[in-house]
Amino acid sequence: MRYDLTQIESWIPEGSRVLDLGCGDGAFLNRLQETRRVQGMGLELDPENLIAATQRGVDILQQDMDQGLSNFPESSFDIVILAHALQVLHRPDKVLQDMVRIGREAIVTFPNFGHWRCRLHLGLNGRMPVSKDLPYHWYNTPNIHFCTVKDFEALCSDLNIAIMDRDIVSGPVAALFKQWLPNLFGSTAIFRIRACD
Amino acid sequence: MSGAEEVGLVTPIREVFSENLALASGQTLAGFELITETYGQLNSQRSNAVLICHALSGNHHAAGRYNHSDPKPGWWDLHVGPGKAIDTNRFFVVSLNNIGGCDGSSGPNTMNPETQQPWGPNFPQVSVNDWVTTQAMLADRLGIDSWAAVVGGSLGGMQAIHWAVHYPERVRNCVALAAAPKLTAQNIAFNEIARQAILSDPDWLAGYYQQETVTPTRGLSLARMVGHLTYMSADGMSDRFGRDTREMPSDAINPGEMVFQVESYLRYQGKQFSTRFDANTYLLMTRALDRFDIAADFDDSLSDAMAATTCRMLITAFSSDWRFSPARSRELVDALLASGRPVSYAEIETDAGHDAFLLDEPRYTGLFTAWMQQVVI
Numbered sequence: 051m052r053y054d055l056t057q058i059e060s061w062i063p064e065g066s067r068v069l070d071l072g073c074g075d076g077a078f079l080n081r082l083q084e085t086r087r088v089q090g091m092g093l094e095l096d097p098e099n100l101i102a103a104t105q106r107g108v109d110i111l112q113q114d115m116d117q118g119l120s121n122f123p124e125s126s127f128d129i130v131i132l133a134h135a136l137q138v139l140h141r142p143d144k145v146l147q148d149m150v151r152i153g154r155e156a157i158v159t160f161p162n163f164g165h166w167r168c169r170l171h172l173g174l175n176g177r178m179p180v181s182k183d184l185p186y187h188w189y190n191t192p193n194i195h196f197c198t199v200k201d202f203e204a205l206c207s208d209l210n211i212a213i214m215d216r217d218i219v220s221g222p223v224a225a226l227f228k229q230w231l232p233n234l235f236g237s238t239a240i241f242r243i244r245a246c247d
Numbered sequence: 248m249s250g251a252e253e254v255g256l257v258t259p260i261r262e263v264f265s266e267n268l269a270l271a272s273g274q275t276l277a278g279f280e281l282i283t284e285t286y287g288q289l290n291s292q293r294s295n296a297v298l299i300c301h302a303l304s305g306n307h308h309a310a311g312r313y314n315h316s317d318p319k320p321g322w323w324d325l326h327v328g329p330g331k332a333i334d335t336n337r338f339f340v341v342s343l344n345n346i347g348g349c350d351g352s353s354g355p356n357t358m359n360p361e362t363q364q365p366w367g368p369n370f371p372q373v374s375v376n377d378w379v380t381t382q383a384m385l386a387d388r389l390g391i392d393s394w395a396a397v398v399g400g401s402l403g404g405m406q407a408i409h410w411a412v413h414y415p416e417r418v419r420n421c422v423a424l425a426a427a428p429k430l431t432a433q434n435i436a437f438n439e440i441a442r443q444a445i446l447s448d449p450d451w452l453a454g455y456y457q458q459e460t461v462t463p464t465r466g467l468s469l470a471r472m473v474g475h476l477t478y479m480s481a482d483g484m485s486d487r488f489g490r491d492t493r494e495m496p497s498d499a500i501n502p503g504e505m506v507f508q509v510e511s512y513l514r515y516q517g518k519q520f521s522t523r524f525d526a527n528t529y530l531l532m533t534r535a536l537d538r539f540d541i542a543a544d545f546d547d548s549l550s551d552a553m554a555a556t557t558c559r560m561l562i563t564a565f566s567s568d569w570r571f572s573p574a575r576s577r578e579l580v581d582a583l584l585a586s587g588r589p590v591s592y593a594e595i596e597t598d599a600g601h602d603a604f605l606l607d608e609p610r611y612t613g614l615f616t617a618w619m620q621q622v623v624i
């Protein structure tokens with residue numbers, strides 16, 4: 051399992067109501083149903099994924115996050131997850147606001163564009179980074195809103211969103227430095243957030 | 248589809264109910280009959296029963312054939328049978344003709360026991376509520392305490408929703424395909440045009456045509472043409488017919504005339520329908536459809552209605568369906584979300600229009616099948 055998902059799982063209380071935005075084939079929600087006994091629901095657009103999630107017994111809604119989430123009532127879920135999808139949204143800020151409205155808590159993971167490899171690539175080559183994790187070119191990438199750990203924290207502050215927890219994924223060597231320089235050494239950022247009281 | 252994938256030969260069963268049936272309209276039906284079909288085997292716990300609710304022009308014959316030379320299987324044979332979405336290897340499937348119908352259950356074309364005349368226009372107006380009541384009586388008779396699933400498309404989906412809302416303890420899963428919480432003004436308008444087509448036929452005879460051994464076939468045919476048109480999409484029609492023309496055959500009333508394929512198709516559909524369907528039933532069914540409103544018993548709060556459900560729900564809409572558009576299905580979904588109920592929803596990309604729920608679109612069939620496989624029996 052991807053590291054960010056392991057971390058998310060550890061933050062999910064037993065029996066909670068979980069909404070997974072961009073749930074893919076439903077494998078992670080299905081796992082949470084088994085390991086955490088959650089009442090899960092997933093949002094997804096891809097028809098093949100809808101079928102795959104349904105085959106796992108996961109409730110799914112075919113809905114486009116970019117069209118808004120206003121049909122979900124306030125506090126209707128304990129936790130709303132957005133794993134590795136922030137960067138594909140048209141308006142990440144609006145979705146984040148909806149997430150902390152719908153969920154008592156929200157968990158967001160995203161690739162950190164402030165990672166030293168990205169900086170090095172752009173700095174030395176003068177070209178947008180292309181890597182194993184981010185294999186697209188600027189013109190065909192679905193990732194239209196990259197941000198860094200610092201950018202995300204600034205946005206949360208602007209939107210009056212409280213950061214409850216932060217975890218940074220990195221390679222084994224960079225792990226030694228990430229606690230001091232997360233924005234430089236973290237490849238994936240994982241945030242637990244909620245609306246400010 | 249090969250014969251091996253079908254349920255095989257089926258025989259309708261007649262169920263006679265002698266008790267009085269109090270209808271939602273306030274009228275009473277002194278006994279009634281239901282014509283039904285079943286497919287598959289009821290298990291020993293009686294926990295694997297699935298009810299199929301039919302739409303406007305459907306009936307009890309959902310799957311299988313009546314004899315080896317029967318040219319056509321039942322209306323939902325694509326989705327009911329061994330290994331299909333409603334898998335008869337797992338489920339005991341019950342299908343019936345609703346009262347007010349014209350395929351064997353008590354309705355305008357059956358005898359009124361009091362007068363020994365066909366009911367005709369005097370058959371009481373029935374509603375989705377009444378249909379579900381009689382379906383529940385049928386379940387009692389079959390010893391089915393709760394349905395593993397109640398499934399329907401269009402007007403059938405409305406019955407499935409009514410089941411989930413009004414008999415939550417008797418429905419464990421509900422599938423509503425191409426349905427809506429109630430009709431829009433535009434939708435009612437199409438039904439009204441269809442009704443006026445029937446009422447303006449000189450053979451309508453105020454609904455007493457059966458006694459005169461005539462049928463308002465022209466009105467019925469026109470009603471069906473209007474209806475059928477609204478069940479298709481513009482793109483689907485362009486793909487299928489384009490502007491192609493054909494010469495009418497020698498046995499037509501207009502032999503040799505060049506007509507557009509779409510004209511010929513609609514005339515054929517209308518004609519076929521007018522020979523198999525009853526005009527009084529058409530009026531009655533469309534009125535039941537117009538009057539359906541699942542929120543009416545809940546102070547017009549759709550979310551309060553949905554809060555009464557306890558079952559798992561699958562709501563499915565079809566992208567090119569403009570008669571029961573995806574927006575109407577999403578009203579149901581949003582009301583379920585508002586009341587904290589679980590729900591699955593998919594909008595199937597297709598140009599087949601409203602009738603897509605009858606067809607075999609791979610993504611629809613895949614989803615429907617996957618969902619039914621998760622139904623616990």
